[in-house]
Amino acid sequence: MKKEKFIPLENERLTQKEVIEKSTNYYKQISKRRSVRDFSEKDIPKEVIKNILKTAGSAPSGANKQPWVFCVISDKKLKSEIRELAEKEEYENYHGRMSESWKKDLKAMGTTHIKEFLEIAPYIIVVFKKVYDLEEEEKTQNYYVTESVGIAVGFLITAIHQAGLVTLTHTPSPMKFLQNVLGRPKNEKAYLLLPVGYPSKDCKVPDLKRKSLEEISHWY
Numbered sequence: 001m002k003k004e005k006f007i008p009l010e011n012e013r014l015t016q017k018e019v020i021e022k023s024t025n026y027y028k029q030i031s032k033r034r035s036v037r038d039f040s041e042k043d044i045p046k047e048v049i050k051n052i053l054k055t056a057g058s059a060p061s062g063a064n065k066q067p068w069v070f071c072v073i074s075d076k077k078l079k080s081e082i083r084e085l086a087e088k089e090e091y092e093n094y095h096g097r098m099s100e101s102w103k104k105d106l107k108a109m110g111t112t113h114i115k116e117f118l119e120i121a122p123y124i125i126v127v128f129k130k131v132y133d134l135e136e137e138e139k140t141q142n143y144y145v146t147e148s149v150g151i152a153v154g155f156l157i158t159a160i161h162q163a164g165l166v167t168l169t170h171t172p173s174p175m176k177f178l179q180n181v182l183g184r185p186k187n188e189k190a191y192l193l194l195p196v197g198y199p200s201k202d203c204k205v206p207d208l209k210r211k212s213l214e215e216i217s218h219w220y
Helices: 016-030 046-056 076-097 100-109 145-162 176-181
Strands: 068-073 123-130 132-135 138-141 188-197
Touching: 016 145, 046 068, 046 123, 046 145, 068 076, 068 145, 076 176, 123 145, 123 176, 145 188, 176 188
Parallel strands: none
Antiparallel strands: 068 123, 123 188, 132 138
């Protein structure tokens, strides 16, 4: 039996005071993150996007299969095509697919089927999940695919915020059009897309309140 290779863990040894301080500071910083729909056209260095993707790619995954693919779009013509197709699906959602309670809950967000941010933001990142891998046309199994990709997206969103940029999780369901327009293989399924950029100068966000710690946690 092949013996697995292990290496020493690189881990910074901190005092209890330092751990509390770091966790507090990180919470204060990340709690300022907001979903944004008003973007600036200001360009972003490609190196920043690469670093963000490398951060997302460092997420844990089932059996370390890393079942994700990040497609980065900056081409204006392609962004316009994606907007057109996304708005077509979103129109159907707002005019028949969504329940009345769903649309009522969305009112606080001020959203409609119009998604101009897909053209304005300098980058769109489309995240695909690899339902299975293909090795010389042979299927190989991936594990906990949805969970793994969800964790990677969490890393991705956090990295975007840490870089001083903003984003929005957009899921124009159904999303098969993304697989078609980007020419992705049959084993990849669109998971969500994220416009990435700087906020516009007059950017505003809904006045929303997050649930308290007491509401989201139980201690045993």
